[in-house]
Amino acid sequence: MQPGPSDDVLALAVFAGDSVTVYPLPRGGRLTIGRSEENDVAIPDASVSRAHAIVHVGATLEIEDLGGANATMLSPASARSLSAETLAMRRVSKRRAELAVGDVLSFGTVVAVVRRADPPTEAALATADDDVVANHPSTRAVYDQAARAARGLLSVLILGETGVGKDVLARFVHRRSPRADGPFLPLNCAALSESLLEAELFGHEKGAFTGAVGARAGLLESADGGTVFLDEIGDLPMPIQIKLLRVLEQREVMRIGARTPKRIDVRFVAATNRDLDAACASGAFREDLFFRLNGISLVIPPLRERPSEIPELAARFLASACRQMDRARPPQIGPQALAKLEAYAWPGNARELRNVIDRAVTLADTTIGIEHLPPKIAAATLGASRPPVAPAPPTEMAAAVAPVSPAAAAPTTPTSLEQLRRAMEDAERQRIVDALAACGGNQTRAAEMLGISRRTLVNRLDEYDLSRPRKR
Numbered sequence: 214m215q216p217g218p219s220d221d222v223l224a225l226a227v228f229a230g231d232s233v234t235v236y237p238l239p240r241g242g243r244l245t246i247g248r249s250e251e252n253d254v255a256i257p258d259a260s261v262s263r264a265h266a267i268v269h270v271g272a273t274l275e276i277e278d279l280g281g282a283n284a285t286m287l288s289p290a291s292a293r294s295l296s297a298e299t300l301a302m303r304r305v306s307k308r309r310a311e312l313a314v315g316d317v318l319s320f321g322t323v324v325a326v327v328r329r330a331d332p333p334t335e336a337a338l339a340t341a342d343d344d345v346v347a348n349h350p351s352t353r354a355v356y357d358q359a360a361r362a363a364r365g366l367l368s369v370l371i372l373g374e375t376g377v378g379k380d381v382l383a384r385f386v387h388r389r390s391p392r393a394d395g396p397f398l399p400l401n402c403a404a405l406s407e408s409l410l411e412a413e414l415f416g417h418e419k420g421a422f423t424g425a426v427g428a429r430a431g432l433l434e435s436a437d438g439g440t441v442f443l444d445e446i447g448d449l450p451m452p453i454q455i456k457l458l459r460v461l462e463q464r465e466v467m468r469i470g471a472r473t474p475k476r477i478d479v480r481f482v483a484a485t486n487r488d489l490d491a492a493c494a495s496g497a498f499r500e501d502l503f504f505r506l507n508g509i510s511l512v513i514p515p516l517r518e519r520p521s522e523i524p525e526l527a528a529r530f531l532a533s534a535c536r537q538m539d540r541a542r543p544p545q546i547g548p549q550a551l552a553k554l555e556a557y558a559w560p561g562n563a564r565e566l567r568n569v570i571d572r573a574v575t576l577a578d579t580t581i582g583i584e585h586l587p588p589k590i591a592a593a594t595l596g597a598s599r600p601p602v603a604p605a606p607p608t609e610m611a612a613a614v615a616p617v618s619p620a621a622a623a624p625t626t627p628t629s630l631e632q633l634r635r636a637m638e639d640a641e642r643q644r645i646v647d648a649l650a651a652c653g654g655n656q657t658r659a660a661e662m663l664g665i666s667r668r669t670l671v672n673r674l675d676e677y678d679l680s681r682p683r684k685r
């Protein structure tokens with residue numbers, strides 16, 4: 214295949230264990246792949262040879278296998294068939310084979326796919342309002358609060374576990390603010406060393422330090438009239454905390470090596486997955502800076518507390534993965550796989566879901582099944598990770614379906630595992646009965662309350678032989 218037009222950047226997405234790492238392909242030249250550190254793509258997996266393969270980027274795009282113990286396997290996107298559930302792989306051993314966007318490779322047990330690269334950060338993030346999934350009441354409340362806060366000038370502090378969508382919300386605040394036409398400049402405070410962070414934030418004058426050959430505006434100046442997004446603010450080194458506090462108090466910035474400050478008109482949005490209260494209490498974070506940043510705080514709940522968003526997020530991520538792989542026929546997410554996605558606790562939240570969908574789209578053909586999910590998700594069961602639903606007061610509705618008594622269900626002496634399974638089923642059955650009662654028989658609302666899709670609820674009603682309540 215001819216590599217695309219010059220602005221068409223391709224990448225190799227490598228799925229090793231739970232992580233997905235994307236390596237942009239060079240415009241020309243090669244990318245070495247193997248277990249040892251020297252490789253451009255170093256995959257620390259025993260099934261990968263020290264020097265396993267090379268991707269050659271030239272007039273054509275090719276993979277070359279270097280003859281290691283575990284050969285390179287290739288499944289061309291063009292060979293995907295309508296019928297096959299899973300990929301047909303062919304062996305590439307000690308030779309070259311042409312590559313195209315959407316082709317799936319495996320090096321030992323590690324899977325990789327050639328795909329279009331995301332322009333840095335933008336494409337991977339929900340950058341337009343309708344890209345944002347917020348169908349759970351808790352997320353909707355946060356976004357409503359954010360839309361109101363965006364209109365003002367208050368500094369916004371976004372809190373939440375890793376991967377919950379803090380970047381997405383920060384961009385939403387900027388888009389909804391009067392500064393939407395101004396710059397939105399993000400900075401990850403944990404990604405740079407202290408001196409680089411200082412120069413990046415405040416800028417410097419010529420000769421301010423070795424290597425400062427010219428004067429350069431910092432992020433705070435460049436964001437004039439717009440929004441600065443300080444991500445991982447909890448990791449800001451103390452000396453920078455002090456300088457940032459002065460900027461927030463005086464709305465002026467002093468470049469390194471300068472004598473006079475410059476006035477700036479910037480809106481501050483910051484985010485962290487750390488407990489800033491505890492950091493202030495331990496002295497690791499300045500309380501006065503915390504108060505300045507915390508004009509209004511927005512807390513994004515973990516995905517496991519809003520599982521009704523999982524199907525929609527999964528569908529979004531699936532669509533964007535297929536776009537990157539030039540896949541005209543996106544696979545469907547099968548009902549069993551969907552139930553597993555809904556049951557899993559997602560410690561990595563939406564980002565982890567995205568990686569899992571990326572991987573599943575790479576492995577599956579027409580339907581994503583449980584076999585295309587990582588083992589720990591395939592093992593997920595509903596209920597274990599769900600926050601308990603407050604039982605609704607007994608209503609007429611609850612009387613309609615007699616709760617199951619364990620004694621009636623199992624005359625023989627069941628094993629402990631059977632008892633456990635039965636107890637969990639009973640608990641789930643009761644939760645469904647209570648939720649339906651609380652929602653006056655409305656299945657959509659009951660499903661939302663339970664954090665599952667309506668289809669899953671209907672399946673459960675059948676499984677538990679519960680009659681489908683008539684709407685009142």
Ligand SMILES: Nc1ncnc2c1ncn2[C@@H]1O[C@H](COP(=O)(O)OP(=O)(O)OP(=O)(O)O)[C@@H](O)[C@H]1O
Pocket residue numbers: 337338339344345346347373374375376377378379380381382444486526529563564567
């Ligand atoms: N509500 C949402 N709608 C659509 N996509 C979302 C949503 N929330 C998160 N995502 C997607 O999930 C991924 C992780 O989101 P994001 O980077 O905003 O998380 P984060 O909270 O900033 O993570 P970290 O703590 O690691 O910085 C991104 O690819 C983003 O596009």
Ligand SMILES: [Mg+2]
Pocket residue numbers: 379380444484
């Ligand atoms: Mg982030």
